[in-house]
Amino acid sequence: MKGRSKSRFEVPEALTLEILLKLPIKSLARFNCVCKSWCSSFRTLYFSSKHYHNNLKSSNLNVLFQHRYGNTLYFSQLSTGKDENSLVTHNICLPFFENCVYHPQVYGPCNGLLCLYDHGDGKAALWNPSTGEFKILPRSSSRRPPFPGYTSFKCVGFGYDSKTDDYKVIHFITLVYIDNEFMYPHEFRSRVELYSLRSDSWKEISSVPKACPFSNYLCSICIDGICYWEAMTEYHRDNLILSFDMVSETFSTLHFPDFGGSLEQYNVQLLEFNGSLGVIVHPRLETEKSFDLWVMNGAWTKQFSIESISGVKKLLGFWKNGELFYRGSSDELLLFEPSTQELKKLGINAYPDATCLVAYVESLVPINGRSEHDEHITHQSVRDA
Template identity: 25%
Template sequence: MSEILPEELAVEILARLSIKDLSRFRCVCKTWRNLINHRRFAEMYRAISPAKFVAFYDNGLYLLDVEGKNQVTKTPCKLDFPLDLSMIDESTCVLHCHGTLCVTLKNHTLMVWNPFSNQFKIVPNPGLYRDSNILGFGYDPVSDGYKLVTFIDRRDATTAQVFEFKTGSWRESVRIPCPDWHYRERRGTFLDQYLYWIAYRSNVDRFILCFDLSNHEYRKFPLPVYNQAVTWSWLGVKSQKLCITEYEPREKKIQISVMEKTGSWNKNINFSVSNLFSVRDRIWDYQVDFVSFTKKNDLVVTFTGYNNNVDAESKERTKKKVLLYKTGADTFEQVRFCNSVTGFQFLVEYVETPVIIDRIFI
């Protein structure tokens, strides 16, 4: 390859192709196959690939591209779910790490699945797993392996259970002596080698629980001090830093803070939701359903509006909107999927990867 095209240039070109194209180009020669399968190439591919979103709709899972070239109407892509669709519904929890999804199934088991290679693996139940258990899915760079984490509540404590794909088994890990913790969201946020959840014991005792995938230890971080009482909060990643989006329902304000390496919070974005809707739309009581950052650090916000007008038809009593906030330009644009987002339930952000992860599907 070096005689025809320098390897550095070949990498730059290949990293901008689709996953389907890369699957074909793996077959060109051994050199290209090794290059595309290399972890450094996967990291580069993820760095420049746009974030898409997995959503549940019409008894299936769809991939939504909010930053697609067509700015008027986006076309959802239905994913080829490898199991019977009756195994999932609107309560399904989906997690993402390096192009692979972890999906909760109705029979209280878990499945890891790469949508583009269509490889999947059923993860055995750790014994006390329930639909209410929190979950985390991430990569441990120390052991060079992928892990699942769930917390099992017992009478006197909560115990972390860790599934290591290298060994194919669960093992009991750290014991947390506070069984009365509750969590804002079941799905953990993965960043570097850590998983994060917003936890609380009351409205005044709220914090971030951090679990280290390498040493299986946990720490507690304080939430931003200026809004400890907010109950509608989401964790995310912005510019490779942990961030928190907080929604105040009464004032209908969204504010976003970014955690620095020191553990301190910097308020990054602050705006009023009321300003996002026309006068005609304000008859609806809009609430925030889902928030997440794209790879360009733009913010995706999904709203569901409620209209209690008894004269309205039942199908007209709820209305959904998806807005993309362009942080650089400080502007908003409405995102449409086939002219309608009704029924779409956003679940998790997703970034494609060309690597078939042998550390998981073995």
């Protein structure tokens, strides 16, 4: 009896790619060495874009807490499905930002990338926490000597130019003359520079806005290539939203919704809500947090109005569909869903010294940087800490 020849079943290449597109980045990193075609496919714009948009549809939650221990900056990494228990998996040390006078601000995420900026001495870097790439940016030349009576403000925005497939960082340095009698901005002198990842260089933006953007990361956001900041005009005439289009490289302004109060009485924070610009408005002094959520769709419309959320202390950040992260009264991390008005305990400590929380989606987007290992960035397992 003759032996039967073994049949070989080959999966079509297109189907193989569709399967790979659904895998987490850690798995794809291991599969880089399987074959050259896989490795080159993972680096294409098509694959990275499709993989990112697949991740947007999932319920997996990736969160970074920023906090400091001594002079060292740490990020605690949390990963979970929204219906599962939350786990802090690693504490990540970023030595590039050691000995900073201020906590570096985190801008983004933008397609899974983060921009970190030290407002003290102007150090800046891009970071893909999913792939471990880290890129130190060249220094901006925006350094003006102080003028008598002027205070210096710095502000940053980070976004994506879809026309040129480029990631850009916009950097403001604004000298503000403060009227000591009335304690409001009297006059601005601004300089604006724009960094391009594609050219790895800065250039000056000649058209300077007549407004001073705020530097708080909760007062800035980028949606579809447009950066938004809470801003103030000269002589304190108006509070408004300043925007910058990463494609056309032009500024414009937008008024806040008419929420029936003044910005001296209410906090406003910008967020993305289902792909649109949103504003959270809540009283400054109330202990139980009530808020309104307004969304811009051609005109401002009130999306939600929540009368009271008890047991929360501080708003830390936002998730993709308008969910809010709070630090609870017992310093635990809470996730509030406005649509159901459900307040969910995520089961981890929110760190009283945490300065921000960033929720991001895993991404393969390259930044032409170096590996975390080359930049001496360390991941310490929480079990080992």
